[in-house]
Amino acid sequence: MGNKKRTNVDKRDIVKWTERWDDFFVEALVRQQSMGNRIDKVFTTKAYDNIVKELREKIGKPFEKDHLKNRMKTLKHNFNECYDLFKDTNGFTWSSETKMWTAKPEVWKALIKVKPGAKKWMTTPIANYDKLLLLFAKERDFARGSKVDAHQHGTSRNGSLLYDINQVTSQNEITLTLEDLNDMNDGTNQLPPPIEANSQADSQPPSQSATSLKGKKRKAPRDVCEGNVYQRKTDVFAREFESIREAIKDVAQAIREGNVIAERGRPRVYSEQEVFTELVKIGVDVQMRYKAYTFLIANAGRVRAFFGCPAEERKEFLLQLMYSPP
Numbered sequence: 001m002g003n004k005k006r007t008n009v010d011k012r013d014i015v016k017w018t019e020r021w022d023d024f025f026v027e028a029l030v031r032q033q034s035m036g037n038r039i040d041k042v043f044t045t046k047a048y049d050n051i052v053k054e055l056r057e058k059i060g061k062p063f064e065k066d067h068l069k070n071r072m073k074t075l076k077h078n079f080n081e082c083y084d085l086f087k088d089t090n091g092f093t094w095s096s097e098t099k100m101w102t103a104k105p106e107v108w109k110a111l112i113k114v115k116p117g118a119k120k121w122m123t124t125p126i127a128n129y130d131k132l133l134l135l136f137a138k139e140r141d142f143a144r145g146s147k148v149d150a151h152q153h154g155t156s157r158n159g160s161l162l163y164d165i166n167q168v169t170s171q172n173e174i175t176l177t178l179e180d181l182n183d184m185n186d187g188t189n190q191l192p193p194p195i196e197a198n199s200q201a202d203s204q205p206p207s208q209s210a211t212s213l214k215g216k217k218r219k220a221p222r223d224v225c226e227g228n229v230y231q232r233k234t235d236v237f238a239r240e241f242e243s244i245r246e247a248i249k250d251v252a253q254a255i256r257e258g259n260v261i262a263e264r265g266r267p268r269v270y271s272e273q274e275v276f277t278e279l280v281k282i283g284v285d286v287q288m289r290y291k292a293y294t295f296l297i298a299n300a301g302r303v304r305a306f307f308g309c310p311a312e313e314r315k316e317f318l319l320q321l322m323y324s325p326p
Contacts, residue, residue: 002182008073010143017071017074019057019127020061020077022071022127022128023128024054024055024059025051025055025068025071025072025075026060026075026127026128026131026132026135027131027290028042028050028051028054028055029047029051029072029131029135030111030131030134030135030290030294031274031290032047032050033047033052033134033135034272034276034293035047035048039053041139043144048065048068048069049065049235050067052064052068055068065084076132076136078126079126079129079132079133079135079136079140080136080140081117081121082094082101082121082126082129083133083136083137083140084140084144085111085115085117085118085121086101089111089236090107091103092107092111094129094130096129096130098125099125099126099127100121100124100125100126101121101122101126101279125228130297130298133298134272134294134297134299139273173323181221222239222324268304268307269300270303270304270307272297275293275296275297275303275306276289277292278306278307278314279292282311282314282318284315284318291322294317295321295322298320302321305317305321306318306321
């Protein structure tokens with residue numbers, strides 16, 4: 001029994017991915033995402049089944065789902081590292097020909113001084129970065145944003161306050177009542193007397209100590225004299241409160257108008273879904289639809305130029321943009 005040969009040998013292949021394999025894999029991921037086979041940043045079982053079948057046919061290797069998951073982790077890790085380093089750093093460009101990040105020597109030197117880990121990307125290529133942007137950029141932005149939301153919530157990139165109109169005032173819905181304001185007045189349940197009332201109070205003899213007043217009923221607010229007309233303090237304060245509320249409404253309206261003007265000055269940003277939908281709408285053939293989609297998404301200027309054309313001329317413009325010499 002002890003000499004019995006072991007038959008349960010781990011036969012999992014160690015897959016060494018080539019750049020050509022990565023090209024096929026990343027293109028397949030983009031295609032499955034555009035087909036809707038990715039939900040909440042997670043590729044569906046159908047997506048993996050389709051990609052396994054496609055890679056087996058194109059490469060001729062017995063790929064399994066785990067191979068794809070492990071490789072995607074590596075691709076995502078490399079992308080995240082580059083994205084965090086270069087997204088908001090001026091002076092760097094990625095070349096689709098060399099697959100490398102390029103910049104002037106002094107720019108590299110400045111970055112490496114702050115982030116030493118960037119040095120390896122001077123000599124390390126990262127292929128398909130334009131397509132990896134389509135796959136992982138939003139997910140990375142969300143992950144980065146969740147770490148700093150507690151510090152940046154309510155401020156814009158330049159540090160100016162972002163006004164949320166719904167939080168400032170909800171279409172004049174102000175629920176603060178006079179009773180609430182009374183309770184805020186040091187627990188005395190009385191409103192602060194206006195100037196006229198103070199002048200009267202100064203002529204009054206000192207009141208009893210706070211200790212002697214414990215347990216006694218609070219007196220109703222006294223009347224005050226305004227223009228020879230006696231009014232209750234609550235009535236006076238109600239008018240003041242109303243004027244404050246009107247001022248808040250005026251400020252909110254000014255903010256709304258300012259936001260509308262700011263929105264008009266911003267260029268329209270088209271989503272990936274809008275681009276793909278428009279390609280289908282103008283009748284781009286399935287064979288070249290994905291190539292056109294990737295071509296447009298890689299450059300925001302191309303997307304704006306594409307949508308800037310009249311709808312009936314977009315297809316012809318796209319073909320010229322893709323195939324005309326630079």
